[in-house]
Amino acid sequence: MAERSFATEVRQLRHGAGTTLHVEGILAVTKALLQSGVAYVGGYQGAPISHLMDVLGDAHDILDELDVYFENSASEATAAAMLGASVHYPLRGAVTFKSTVGLNVASDALANLASGGVTGGALVILGEDYGEGSSIMQERSHAFAMKSQMWLLDPRPNLTAIVEAVESGFELSEVSNTPVLLQLRLRSCHLHGAFVAKDNVRPPMTVTDAIENPRRELDRIVLPPASFRHEREKIDQRLPAALDFIRERGLNEVFGAGEADIGIIVQGGLYNTLNRALELLGCSDPYGRTRIPLYVMNVTYPVVDTEIVEFCADKRAVLLLEEGQPDYIEQNLNTILRRAEVAAALHGKDLLPMAGEYTASAVTRGVHAFLSRYLPEVLAGEPALLLPESDPRSPFAERVDPQAVQARPPGLCTGCPERPIFSALKLAERETGAHHISADIGCHLFSINEPFNLGATTMGYGLGSAGAAALNSKDADRRTIAIMGDGGFWHNGLTSGVGNAVFNDNDQLLVVVDNAYSAATGGQDLLSSAADHPRRSTGHAIEKAVRGIGVKWTRTVTDTYRVGELRDLFVRALTTKEPGPKVIVAQSECQLNRQRRERPRTNKAIKEGKRVVRERFGVDAETCTGDHACIRISGCPSLTLAANPDPMRTDPVATVTDTCVGCGVCGANAHAASLCPSFHRTDVVVNPTLRDRVLARIRTAWIAVLSAPVERRAAKYEVA
Amino acid sequence: MSNRQPTPRPITIAILAMGGEGGGVLADWIVAVAETAGYTAQSTSVAGVAQRTGATVYYVELFPTPTTDLPEGGRAEPILALFPTPGEVDIVIASELMEAGRAIQRGFCTPDRTALIASTHRVYAITERIAMGDGRVDGDLLLDAAHRGARRFVGADFLELAGQAGSVISASLFGALAGTGELPFDRERFEDAVRASGKGVESSLAAFALGYDAARQPPPRPARPRTAGGGPVAVTIGSRPPEDPAVVAATAEERRRRALADTDPGRLVGPALRDRAARVADFPEAARSMALHGCERTAVYQNPSYTDRYLDRVARVGALERDPRGEARLTAETARHTALWMCYQDTIQVGLQKIRRRRIEDIRERARTEPGQPMQVREYLHPQLEEITDTLPARLGGPLSRSALFGRLVARLTRNGMVVNTTGVVGYTMLWTMAAMRPLRPRSGRYGREQVAIDAWLDLVVETAASDYALACEIVECRRVVKGYGDTYRHGSESFAVLLDAARELRGRDDAATVLAGLTSAALADEDGTALRAAVAASGTESARTA
Known part of the structure; x- marks a missing residue:
């Protein structure tokens, strides 16, 4: 799905x-x-x-x-x-x-x-x-x-x-x-x-x-x-x-012919950006009525030499807008113009950036440079972005402390089943020491960033295992780790990675992250998806494929949220004497897809009056000492900071926001990494049964009896 | 060329949001409103497909249908851009305060042109969250930039408003956009776009209405100029309101406490501590409120005579205060850190914290349970061998901590942690029993060690205060590196020991306080002590123990 x-x-x-x-x-x-x-x-x-x-x-x-x-x-x-x-x-x-x-x-x-x-x-x-x-x-x-x-x-x-x-x-x-x-x-x-x-x-x-x-x-x-x-x-x-x-068929277009003795040649995809730049410089309008002749290449290969020669023949100078490098088109145009002995000067990467996206700013600056040189009288507008950054009217003048705006790279989602895998790996490495980790393409590549800082290379989709192929030595006292997603595994990783490792007797540990979908690309089904698909054949287990190709040491973990067990398994895989590749298939469903599937069902059950238990995690602000070790081992977006309610402490405490989906990874991490005792899970019973109610009464009564003296004692010392 | 008519220009709107926040929905709604009003609308984004939490920009251009004939020589439809051009954006909508800062930094939001609609809540970036101390960016800096960096700033906590309506932030921001009147469409048309989208219409419209009204209120202003550095912020009582209601409440509470601490300190503690409270009159004014917190805390933690011991310790340092009429930093920080250290988090204390009535009530409130609705709270506990033996009387705990058999037993029971149901009969009783071991605490191994260490630390403070007041303050405050439990606690304690050694060596140097402050920051910079080791090496206190 x-x-x-x-x-x-x-x-x-x-x-x-x-x-x-x-x-x-x-x-x-x-x-x-x-x-x-x-x-x-x-x-x-x-x-x-x-x-x-x-x-x-x-x-x-x-x-x-x-x-x-x-x-x-x-x-x-x-x-x-x-x-x-x-x-x-x-x-x-x-x-x-x-x-x-x-x-x-x-x-x-x-x-x-x-x-x-x-x-x-x-x-x-x-x-x-x-x-x-x-x-x-x-x-x-x-x-x-x-x-x-x-x-x-x-x-x-x-x-x-x-x-x-x-x-x-x-x-x-x-x-x-x-x-x-x-x-x-x-x-x-x-x-x-x-x-x-x-x-x-x-x-x-x-x-x-x-x-x-x-x-x-x-x-x-x-x-x-x-x-x-x-x-x-x-x-x-x-x-x-x-x-x-x-x-x-006129696939390429010419506008503003005869308006001036200079011109601009542009890749079709950049046309709108160019027109906006010309508008800002006072040389065009929103309907593209331009004062500068334009040749729009909706076909960028092959270049139609006769059209180029025709467009440039009566021009003093021409500017080419070609995004990215090398400047293939510019080289091509130079050849065409020289062969045809057209005198027009050709500008391109000399006035525009050689590398990088041709944004509105980049194009406006380049076109402005070109027009100021050849036809300054048409420049009727001077957009603020042309001003130097030191000018207070510049849009880039410093109006916000650069330290106050920090990078926000994409990361693993709330409840992502891959998060506990990397927490476990981080914990395993505390016991075994660091390893070379070859990463792959997919959500799991976010593990290279904070807070996990795992992974050294990414050589291509499904190439996580192959990326560590050379780092295979019988003399080394530790092995390499490779990571692959289920998407990459079926794309080519089974043969390029696993098969290769078996054949070359590679000692690596390969972790296949099996979240039941090609999750990074939007949750498409694939061979090993658990879901029944009406038009595709699914349910082909990765472990079976791995064994079929000759791997002897392989384990499938069906619940990656059990961080402690996964850590122990990693340690075993990293220390076993068994030769050949070790493959761990770490299975847990992509949480986004799971939520999409489960949420409507839960809501329906609640509406129908059925008993549903809503789970979420929390942190006791009193017990939390504000060290944030839990965040450094998880990075979950729901696990964030709150001002410390304790007037004696200054550092912010950890807190779990309402976006928590109750996956349990923070609790499991608290256990596996011996973090603080402030994590708790709250189970709220919606549509309680008679049994729930009776049990709740008994518990409440018992707790009231025990807590009375505790509260009485505290009341002697505390003000309410 | 001279016969050109001036043509209208597009309305340009940039939306800065984080992946998964509904920025795309907001862009779709804006497009829908414009299209029903006869505008040509174009929206683009660079959203990745599934990646969440990354900063994302959506961009919309709206172009009015010309009332006269189309100009000759041009295209049949307007050519709209795919990028926001710096300096040329009419409206910026930011789903969070730092994203508003990003819009200003990237030049999308400019003071000559842009109406900035921003939610003033913070979603902390990962770099802010993983800091060992307080890595949060000062929200006031961002709020200040929002005021100065836009032609018009409309700000409110639109996430909170959306939550009140049981909806998502895109709905309240859409309402705010309508409320600003920056777009030439009436409210009805905006609401029709929400209705037409067909999902969660009622709650979306409620959030829309709250956003609409909020946009007509003046935006919050920065609370106060803040000093650089991550240290404790002195509470200044300003006339401008701070943005966060929790901060407003905390400021008011602190003001009340300070007044009371001077006039009637007994009212800030329970009845059994009133006589002790009177002793804070000997402390500088600025330290009294903190010392009263300490009284309350030490008494609950152990007993009133433990409070006496606390007050003696603070008084000993307070006698050397150089700034009694001002901030009284040495006394106030000693009052803070001595209380926190004396009330170290052992299993007895954690047990007590878990079973307190107000905690369970807080959790019920946060979980939004209705009265009488069954709820259970399960604790994720992971007691370590030394935490157990440390709680036991020294004569029992010592041998047990050396017993391999006992060690294996604990490891087996706790390797994968334990989950305790505090709201159940068994779980509650267990935690209650733990808390009830309080009278045994003074006989535990850890209690003895901690008291010796506290006095050694205060000895150093007292010895230093006479000659170097600033260094003494830093010695007190470097205690903040000790936090957490398990490995984190162990690492903090090691860092603390290194800092005290360095402090001893630094005495007599002119830059001693600055150097120690730098070492303290280094201790909080990473988890493995690399930064601290480097800083110690650079500070010229080589003989200090390495972390």
């Missing part, structure tokens, strides 16, 4: 021609796929396109009606290989994943796909995770487009433009027999806007038709000598066909 349900939103996918849809970017993309007659869709979830997978998952009724095949791929490589269905058949297919990490995983399949070429339109929708809020290394998809020769679309961040890019992307792919990458930047995926819908189109050939009428063409298969011909074909036939299509 995914974190967010799109069951309501997907109804919009049924709307026909002429309806204006007010939706999020990912829903617009789905609608565009259906309008394009797509025959099959796949992909692997990951921000920012996780929700695209969730939308498709929730849209199965509509997909079924249109005979569109959809699957949740095992990895990006699987998704890319799916596009093999478009090699011989005129099937339109689309896959989606997060870039650039997804392209890394998929590039083997994509390179083969691009070499042989496609018959049906093949579209890869990339969620470009770059800039603010990104969780991955900062690289460009552009490199992949160039190296395998796949066309790269970068549409303006506008739903109509995005929908059109999907439709023209399929056509471009078909006329040039080349797979097409459609890049959606982080903010475009979460963009809410509006567009006018068209009717959905049933694919002219369905997957079923293709299966029943198999075809093969030998020269489309990547094997010599065909592979040598493919490279030539890319240059002699596919590229010219693509350039013709892009030109004829």
